[in-house]
Amino acid sequence: MTAPLPLRRTAIDIAMTFSRQFLAGIMQLGLLLIIARGLGPEGAGTYAVALLLPSIMSQLLNLGLASANVYFVASRRFPLAQVWVASRDLVLLMGVLAWPWGLAWSCWWASWPFRASRRWCFCRRC
Secondary structure, X not given: OOOOOOHHHHHHHHHHHHHHHHHHHHHHHHHHHHHHHXXXXXXXXXXXXXXXXXXXXXXXXXXXHHHHHHHHHHOOOOOHHHHHHHHHHHHHHHHHHHXXXXXXXXXXXXXXXXXXXXXXXXXXXX
């Protein structure tokens, strides 16, 4: 069993994590203000909807792969090389399958919120 970390080291790690999270929050707030001022209400809404598809697809298509990798490597059920190969193959397969679906969704089914600005869509139907 490993020796416990000294309290001072733990306090420094907590302070660094907190400051990193705080700085990331300030930067996100600044980016939000820039987007809101630069694009206006309609453009900011369009931007939010445009980010919706990649975020939904990444949540649905990750299949819990990151957690599974950590579990199987830490429990030593499978060697690291085998986990890496399986993860790589699954990610490539999901990317190949998800790309046409995402393109079709963005061009046909999701074109209704962008009636005013269809220049983002590359299909002929828009």
